[in-house]
Amino acid sequence: MDAVTLVPNNSLLTATPEEGRQLAVRMSRLIVKATQPDAQIREQLREVYASDAAMLLAVTHTVAIEFATIAAANNYWR
Amino acid sequence: MDAVTLVPNNSLLTATPEEGRQLAVRMSRLIVKATQPDAQIREQLREVYASDAAMLLAVTHTVAIEFATIAAANNYWR
Amino acid sequence: MDAVTLVPNNSLLTATPEEGRQLAVRMSRLIVKATQPDAQIREQLREVYASDAAMLLAVTHTVAIEFATIAAANNYWR
Amino acid sequence: MDAVTLVPNNSLLTATPEEGRQLAVRMSRLIVKATQPDAQIREQLREVYASDAAMLLAVTHTVAIEFATIAAANNYWR
Amino acid sequence: MDAVTLVPNNSLLTATPEEGRQLAVRMSRLIVKATQPDAQIREQLREVYASDAAMLLAVTHTVAIEFATIAAANNYWR
Amino acid sequence: MDAVTLVPNNSLLTATPEEGRQLAVRMSRLIVKATQPDAQIREQLREVYASDAAMLLAVTHTVAIEFATIAAANNYWR
Numbered sequence: 272m273d274a275v276t277l278v279p280n281n282s283l284l285t286a287t288p289e290e291g292r293q294l295a296v297r298m299s300r301l302i303v304k305a306t307q308p309d310a311q312i313r314e315q316l317r318e319v320y321a322s323d324a325a326m327l328l329a330v331t332h333t334v335a336i337e338f339a340t341i342a343a344a345n346n347y348w349r
Numbered sequence: 350m351d352a353v354t355l356v357p358n359n360s361l362l363t364a365t366p367e368e369g370r371q372l373a374v375r376m377s378r379l380i381v382k383a384t385q386p387d388a389q390i391r392e393q394l395r396e397v398y399a400s401d402a403a404m405l406l407a408v409t410h411t412v413a414i415e416f417a418t419i420a421a422a423n424n425y426w427r
Numbered sequence: 428m429d430a431v432t433l434v435p436n437n438s439l440l441t442a443t444p445e446e447g448r449q450l451a452v453r454m455s456r457l458i459v460k461a462t463q464p465d466a467q468i469r470e471q472l473r474e475v476y477a478s479d480a481a482m483l484l485a486v487t488h489t490v491a492i493e494f495a496t497i498a499a500a501n502n503y504w505r
Numbered sequence: 506m507d508a509v510t511l512v513p514n515n516s517l518l519t520a521t522p523e524e525g526r527q528l529a530v531r532m533s534r535l536i537v538k539a540t541q542p543d544a545q546i547r548e549q550l551r552e553v554y555a556s557d558a559a560m561l562l563a564v565t566h567t568v569a570i571e572f573a574t575i576a577a578a579n580n581y582w583r
Numbered sequence: 584m585d586a587v588t589l590v591p592n593n594s595l596l597t598a599t600p601e602e603g604r605q606l607a608v609r610m611s612r613l614i615v616k617a618t619q620p621d622a623q624i625r626e627q628l629r630e631v632y633a634s635d636a637a638m639l640l641a642v643t644h645t646v647a648i649e650f651a652t653i654a655a656a657n658n659y660w661r
Numbered sequence: 662m663d664a665v666t667l668v669p670n671n672s673l674l675t676a677t678p679e680e681g682r683q684l685a686v687r688m689s690r691l692i693v694k695a696t697q698p699d700a701q702i703r704e705q706l707r708e709v710y711a712s713d714a715a716m717l718l719a720v721t722h723t724v725a726i727e728f729a730t731i732a733a734a735n736n737y738w739r
């Protein structure tokens with residue numbers, strides 16, 4: 272996993288909730304990339320989970336957890 | 350996912366718990382939309398998970414996590 | 428989901444832990460109701476998950492997360 | 506679920522971590538009881554999940570979440 | 584579950600993160616022990632989940648949650 | 662699990678979010694190592710979960726939880 276950047280810009284701080292949400296999505300995808308470095312296999316798997324209801328729900332689950340951390344880091348953009 | 354708005358109104362702050370709960374549901378659905386941009390496929394998958402007990406429970410799970418973040422952002426509307 | 432009330436009394440505050448726990452159960456069920464508006468289908472699915480060990484465990488999981496939020500909202504009724 | 510007591514002693518406060526842990530186990534079981542009121546069915550399902558590795562892991566998962574709430578309520582018994 | 588000690592030393596406080604992590608592993612295993620008291624069955628199930636990728640991931644999941652609580656209890660050993 | 666170091670450097674503190682994220686990945690893998698000490702079996706299981714969409718999502722899930730703890734420990738590197 273060493274060659275993959277796991278946290279874009281090396282920061283959890285974002286200007287807005289929207290950007291925080293995008294970061295949550297990116298960070299979870301980068302873990303997939305670090306765990307499965309082969310881009311072609313990842314592309315195939317992506318088609319699998321994007322067309323499977325249970326897996327799409329699993330995606331929302333992980334993003335929710337990542338976002339909780341990012342939101343706390345940004346004091347919820349209050 | 351770039352064209353999908355992930356956080357409606359770009360804010361986690363809502364007037365009431367009810368609105369916070371609605372936001373939690375919307376935010377998790379928007380992640381599905383960003384992951385599976387094809388509206389027709391999403392509609393089919395929606396029928397799948399809305400009729401499957403285990404997947405409905407998975408929906409409640411994700412909403413619970415999203416709501417935890419939104420509730421904290423709003424100081425629990427105390 | 429628009430017609431379903433998602434947060435009874437529009438508040439996370441309860442007098443006691445027992446009431447907070449009941450609220451956690453109700454809130455998770457209301458998400459099921461909002462996702463599957465057909466009462467008859469819900470009743471069938473309810474029989475499914477109430478008789479399946481893995482799904483019952485999934486119910487406990489979601490309730491635990493909802494309760495964590497409600498307990499924090501109420502300062503743990505200390 | 507109305508007849509089932511969901512929080513023993515109606516309190517999250519316990520004298521020790523050990524008692525807090527026992528409370529976490531009890532609270533998750535009471536959700537099972539409230540969802541499946543038939544004691545005989547529960548006994549059968551209990552044998553199922555106690556003999557299934559994946560379900561035992563699911564039990565540990567829920568207890569961990571319940572315990573997190575109880576531990577916070579008790580300021581971690583520091 | 585009454586005869587099983589659920590929290591070794593009846594405390595969440597540890598001298599180091601390493602010891603906190605060990606405690607997280609032990610506490611989740613003690614829930615398995617309390618739920619399935621038969622040591623022989625536990626040993627069989629252990630071989631099952633230690634050789635199954637999905638179950639090993641489930642183990643990491645529960646340990647992560649237990650550790651979150653223990654780390655907070657110890658103010659993250661800062 | 663006694664011979665496996667579970668927390669590299671015995672600390673949750675890291676200089677940057679990137680390093681914190683790497684630590685989250687390592688800590689979850691060390692739990693796998695402690696649970697399945699046989700390196701050859703681990704290698705086989707790794708190929709399994711790295712090529713399975715659902716399991717990759719499970720990896721992102723656990724890493725998200727571990728990272729939440731590490732991020733809190735580091736005050737989110739603010």
